Each structure stands twice: as C-alpha cells, then as structure tokens.
Amino acid sequence: MQHHISNSIFRLALGLALLLAGNPLAAQIRVLMVGGGGSHDFDRWYKQEDAATLEKGGLATVTYTDDPSTILEHLSNTDVLMLANNQPIKDSATRKAIFAFADAGKGLLLAHPAIWYNWRDWPLYNFKLVSGGSRSHEKYGEFTVTVNDKKHPVTKNVPASFKLEDELYHYNADPAGPGIRVLATSKNEAGVTHPALFVVKHPKARIVGFALGHDAASHELEAYRTILRNAVKWAARK
Numbered sequence: 001m002q003h004h005i006s007n008s009i010f011r012l013a014l015g016l017a018l019l020l021a022g023n024p025l026a027a028q029i030r031v032l033m034v035g036g037g038g039s040h041d042f043d044r045w046y047k048q049e050d051a052a053t054l055e056k057g058g059l060a061t062v063t064y065t066d067d068p069s070t071i072l073e074h075l076s077n078t079d080v081l082m083l084a085n086n087q088p089i090k091d092s093a094t095r096k097a098i099f100a101f102a103d104a105g106k107g108l109l110l111a112h113p114a115i116w117y118n119w120r121d122w123p124l125y126n127f128k129l130v131s132g133g134s135r136s137h138e139k140y141g142e143f144t145v146t147v148n149d150k151k152h153p154v155t156k157n158v159p160a161s162f163k164l165e166d167e168l169y170h171y172n173a174d175p176a177g178p179g180i181r182v183l184a185t186s187k188n189e190a191g192v193t194h195p196a197l198f199v200v201k202h203p204k205a206r207i208v209g210f211a212l213g214h215d216a217a218s219h220e221l222e223a224y225r226t227i228l229r230n231a232v233k234w235a236a237r238k
Contacts, residue, residue: 027058027238028058028059028060028061029054029059029060029079029080029233029236029238030060030061030077030078030079030080031060031061031063031079031080031081031232032065032075032078032081033046033047033050033051033062033063033064033082033084034064034081034082034084034085035047035085035086036067036068036085036087037066037085037086037087039113040112040113040213040214040215041215042084042086045213045215045219046111046213047064047066049216049220050219050228051064053219053228054228054229054232059229059232059233060080060232063078066085066087068085068088068089068091068094071089071094071097071098072091072093072094072097075098075101078101078106079106079107079236080106080107080108080109080235080236081101081108082111083110083111083114084111084112084113084213085113085114086113088118088119089122095122098129099124099128099129101205102202102205103205105204105205105206106205107206107207107232107234107235107236107237108205108206108207108208108235109207109210109228109232109235110129110130110207111210111213112169112210112211112213112214114130115132115133115134115169115211116134116135116169117134126174127176127177128177128178128202129200129207130200130209131173131174131178131179131200132171132172132173132174133171133172133174134169134172137168137169137170138167138168138188140165140214141165142163142164142165143163143164143168144161144162144163144186145161145163145184145185145196145212145223146184146185146187147159147160147161148182148184148185149181149183152183152199152234153230153234154183154197154208154227154231155184155227155230157226157230158184158223158226158227158230159223162221162223164217164223165217166212166217166218167214168186168188169194169196169211170194171194171198171209171211172194177200178200178201178202178203179200180198180199180200180209181198181199181201182197183195183197183198183199184196184198186211195209197209197210197211197212197227199234206235207235208234208235210227210231212224212227
C-alpha cells in the first residue's frame with residue numbers, strides 16, 4: 001500500500017514539474033530537412049548550422065537527409081518539410097506523398113535551391129508548391145533585403161532592412177499559380193527587386209519560400225536565423 005502511494009505521489013510530482021516547465025519536449029516541432037546536391041556545402045550550412053538554429057531552446061527536432069529516397073519513411077512523423085535539395089526527387093511515390101503532405105495542411109519551407117526551376121519532369125512542383133521559381137541569379141555579392149510585410153509572423157523581430165552577401169535569386173511568380181504574399185524583397189545595384197521571402201497561397205498547406213542561404217554570410221546572420229525559426233513555427237501553426 002505504501003509503495004502504491006509513493007508511486008502515485010511521484011507521478012503527481014512529475015506531472016506538476018512538467019506542467020510548470022511547460023513540457024517543452026511535447027511542443028517540439030518535427031522538421032524533416034532535405035539537402036544534398038551540388039553548388040553548396042549542405043552538411044555545413046543546413047545539416048549543422050540550420051539544424052542547430054532550429055533546435056536551439058527546444059523549438060524543433062531536426063532529421064536531416066541528403067538521400068531523397070528516405071523522405072517517404074520520415075514524412076508521417078513530420079510537421080514541417082524543409083526542402084533545400086539541389087538534387088532531384090525522382091520517385092513518383094515520394095512526389096505524390098509530398099503533395100499529399102501539403103494537401104493535409106502541413107508545413108513546407110522551401111529554402112534557396114528548392115525555389116529553383118530544377119525539375120523539368122516535375123512541373124507541378126514549381127506550379128503548385130512554389131507558385132513560380134528562379135532560373136537565374138545575380139553574381140554572388142552584397143545586396144539589401146527589405147521587409148515589406150512587418151505584420152506577418154514570419155517577419156517578427158526581423159530588422160526592417162539588412163545587408164548580406166549571397167546569390168540574389170531572380171524569383172518570379174507564375175501568374176497562373178496559386179499566388180504568393182511577398183514578405184521581403186532583395187534589391188540589386190540597378191534597383192530591380194525580387195522576392196527574397198514569401199508565403200505561397202496554397203489552399204491548405206502553409207508554405208514559405210526563402211531565397212537566401214548560399215553560405216556562411218546568410219546562415220550565420222541573425223536576421224536569417226530569426227526568419228528560419230519564425231518560418232518553421234508559422235508553417236507548423238505554432
């Protein structure tokens with residue numbers, strides 16, 4: 001009897017402690033991050049840097065893969081799918097699962113290479129999920145990013161403008177696509193602007209497009225880190 005009472009008191013105390021602590025483990029966002037391919041150091045800047053940024057303070061748990069064939073096995077335990085891959089997703093079942101993931105109202109973060117027109121045999125990806133894409137970018141160098149929508153949760157605590165060195169992507173929205181809401185723009189030396197941060201007006205999913213992210217100059221920038229964390233929280237509906 002005494003043993004039973006002791007166990008009950010222990011469980012009650014543990015439950016109270018978790019309640020008082022806010023039980024951060026229960027609130028963690030499950031992120032599946034997909035990288036790999038050419039032109040970028042995916043292990044250093046996505047697998048290491050961005051994963052650490054998202055896991056800081058218990059915001060998220062990150063599963064990273066540079067093997068697109070493994071996406072399918074992780075997707076059912078994922079809240080936000082972060083695509084940063086510069087390599088094709090060839091499997092038709094995986095492609096269907098990504099669209100089903102979006103149609104289920106889940107979150108997607110399309111980072112840097114993932115907003116490119118990369119997949120000629122998968123036009124629906126850019127049409128439905130990116131609502132457009134990039135086919136070119138400026139030569140790597142410094143430019144200014146300006147926040148256009150300060151009220152959106154993804155731009156919370158982001159400076160009104162900031163400079164960095166990166167590839168200024170020439171993202172253009174597809175007028176026949178679902179449409180986008182531009183949150184921040186990049187401006188080149190000629191004064192031409194392109195969306196640097198946007199949300200896609202998907203009927204069910206929460207999708208963020210984020211053009212920045214070539215190397216250390218972006219991934220180690222506090223504004224970038226803030227956007228990344230905000231984007232994952234918003235996409236996960238937290």
